[in-house]
Every structure is written in C-alpha cells, then in structure tokens.
Amino acid sequence: MFGLPIPGVDEVPDELRVLIALGLMLLLILLRLDAERFNAAEYNDTDRWGRRPSLIRRIAFYILGLGLVFAVVTIHPRAAGELYLTLGERLGALILGLAYGAIGLAIAVGLALWRYRRVRVPAMSAIPVAVVNAVVTTLMDEAVFRGMLFGFMVTAGIDPNLANLTQALVYALATRLGAPGRPWYMLVVVLAAGLAGGWLTGITGGIGAAFLGHAISRCAIFFTTGHSGIPKPRGTEEEEVEHRRRTPDGWQVLDAPEG
Numbered sequence: 001m002f003g004l005p006i007p008g009v010d011e012v013p014d015e016l017r018v019l020i021a022l023g024l025m026l027l028l029i030l031l032r033l034d035a036e037r038f039n040a041a042e043y044n045d046t047d048r049w050g051r052r053p054s055l056i057r058r059i060a061f062y063i064l065g066l067g068l069v070f071a072v073v074t075i076h077p078r079a080a081g082e083l084y085l086t087l088g089e090r091l092g093a094l095i096l097g098l099a100y101g102a103i104g105l106a107i108a109v110g111l112a113l114w115r116y117r118r119v120r121v122p123a124m125s126a127i128p129v130a131v132v133n134a135v136v137t138t139l140m141d142e143a144v145f146r147g148m149l150f151g152f153m154v155t156a157g158i159d160p161n162l163a164n165l166t167q168a169l170v171y172a173l174a175t176r177l178g179a180p181g182r183p184w185y186m187l188v189v190v191l192a193a194g195l196a197g198g199w200l201t202g203i204t205g206g207i208g209a210a211f212l213g214h215a216i217s218r219c220a221i222f223f224t225t226g227h228s229g230i231p232k233p234r235g236t237e238e239e240e241v242e243h244r245r246r247t248p249d250g251w252q253v254l255d256a257p258e259g
Contacts, residue, residue, distance in 0.1 A: 014077045021076035021083075025148040028068050032144065032174040035061065041137040042175060042186075042229030044130065058133070065140040072148060083151035085143060088206025096200055100213025101220075107189065108220035115231050122226040130228060134218035142207040142214060145171040146197040160202055168194030183231055193217065 012020075035041040038061035039053030046052055073079045080086045087093055112119045122130065145167045153163035171194040172178065177187040197210030218229070225231050 017075050017077050021072045021079070021148075022152060024068050024072045024075070025144060025152065028065065028072075028140070028144045028148070029170065029174055031061070031065055031068070032141070033176065035137075036176060040133065041141075042177065044133045044228040045230065062136050062140075066136070069140065069143045082155045084147045084201050084206050085151075086206035087208030088201070088204035090208070093200075093204045093206060093208035093212065096204065097209040097212030098216075100196060100200065100209065101216025104193075104213060104217025105220040108217065108224045111185065111189070111221070111231070112224035115225065119224045120226045121224075122222060126226075127223075130222045131219055133228060134222060135215050138211055138215040138218055141171065142197060142201075142211045145174075145194060146201040146210045147207045150198050150201060154202075164195060164198035164202065167198055177230070186230060189221075 032041070036043040038057045040058045040061040044053050044058060072083070073085055076083060109119060149167045149170060150163055153166060154160055158166075168191055172187060172191040175187075175190050176182070177190055193214055197207075197214055200209040200213070201207050222228055
C-alpha cells in the first residue's frame with residue numbers, strides 16, 4: 001500500500017527489521033495517546049476555555065504519524081501481508097466499507113438526536129479542515145491498530161478474535177475517551193469501531209474496508225454534531241447557553257427604576 005525501497009534496508013536481518021517496526025508502532029500508539037496535546041483527532045475543536053485548536057501542532061501530528069507509518073511499511077520485510085497494510089480484497093472492501101459507513105451514519109444521526117434533539121449541522125467554514133482531520137486520523141488509526149497491532153499479534157500466533165478484542169481495547173484507551181468528563185457513549189462508539197474494523201480487516205486481508213467505513217463514520221459524526229468526536233456536556237453548547245438566558249415565554253421584563 002505504501003513504501004519505496006531504501007538503499008541499505010534490505011541488508012538488515014529480517015528479525016531486526018521486525019523489531020524496529022514493532023518499536024515504531026509503539027511510538028505511534030504513544031503519539032495517538034497524546035492527540036489532545038496536538039489538537040488532532042477527536043480534539044480538533046475548541047477547548048473548555050474556548051480556544052481554537054493549533055493548526056501547527058495538528059499538522060505536526062499528521063506529519064509525525066504518517067511519517068512513522070511510512071517508516072514501518074518500508075522497514076518491515078512483509079508489511080503488506082503480515083500487517084494488513086493493503087486495501088485487501090478490492091470489491092469486498094468497497095462493499096463492506098460502504099455498509100460499515102452506512103451503519104456509522106445511522107449511529108451518528110442517532111447520537112445527534114439523542115444529544116441535541118436535532119441534527120446540528122456545522123458551519124461551512126469548518127468543514128474542509130474537519131474532513132481532512134477525519135480522513136488523516138482514520139488512516140493513521142487503521143494502519144496502526146487494525147493493521148500493525150492486529151497483524152503483529154496474529155503473526156505471533158494469538159487467536160484472531162482475541163487479537164481483535166485486544167487491539168480494539170488498546171485503541172479505545174489510546175483515544176482517552178474514558179477519561180473523567182468525556183462522554184461515555186463516545187467511548188462505546190470508538191470501541192465498537194475498533195472491533196468492526198478489526199473484523200473487516202481480518203476477512204478482507206487489508207485495512208481498506210475499515211478505513212472507508214471509519215472515515216465515513218467520522219465525517220458523519222462531525223456533520224451531525226458539529227464536533228470532531230467529543231460533543232460538549234449538556235447545557236454547554238452556545239445555543240443551550242443562549243436559551244437559558246432568554247426570558248421565559250409569558251414573562252415580562254420590567255425596566256429598572258431610575259435613580
């Protein structure tokens with residue numbers, strides 16, 4: 001899927017190349033764990049103090065992540081096969097990926113209706129950056145967790161079902177959506193996405209289906225909630241605050257006495 005031959009790399013023993021790739025994968029997991037610091041992934045949004053995310057830090061996150069993924073693909077001697085870093089079976093990946101995306105869209109609409117009682121469409125100006133963030137984050141997540149982590153465990157002889165459950169749990173923890181104050185339902189969604197992505201990767205032989213479905217789902221969550229993945233607590237959205245400030249229907253506002 002990625003990768004070009006680099007002079008000298010083929011001379012390194014395969015065992016050492018696998019260990020180097022494993023170490024780089026662990027760095028990628030640590031990078032994902034620190035996504036909030038980079039204002040990327042679910043954290044590409046205003047923070048609790050109303051500050052906009054840093055574009056420079058977010059770009060640094062993308063460059064580091066994609067660069068490390070490229071390094072793993074280049075260094076590992078059998079990355080395409082053992083780490084599932086291909087699209088997989090093309091037709092199956094397309095059909096299953098679209099089906100996954102349709103389910104993700106339905107879940108996103110359901111979350112929006114449950115949280116906001118409506119679909120909360122974001123501002124047009126925020127869409128380009130949010131879509132890029134969703135696609136790049138999804139590519140990194142699928143390559144690291146459904147590709148590398150899942151692949152390393154299966155190659156080591158771990159039962160595929162156990163390997164799938166493990167990578168999904170590690171992925172859910174790496175997103176830090178289980179931290180205090182984060183919406184519990186988004187943790188459930190992320191865990192389900194990890195399990196679904198791992199299953200699709202296993203049956204198609206690549207991350208293509210998982211990437212397509214996950215990208216559609218991420219974009220759907222943004223288009224229905226206005227956030228990249230972490231809706232604000234109830235009562236804290238701008239329209240909710242404004243609604244509380246309004247005078248209740250039937251009430252009259254009396255002018256304050258002069259003097």
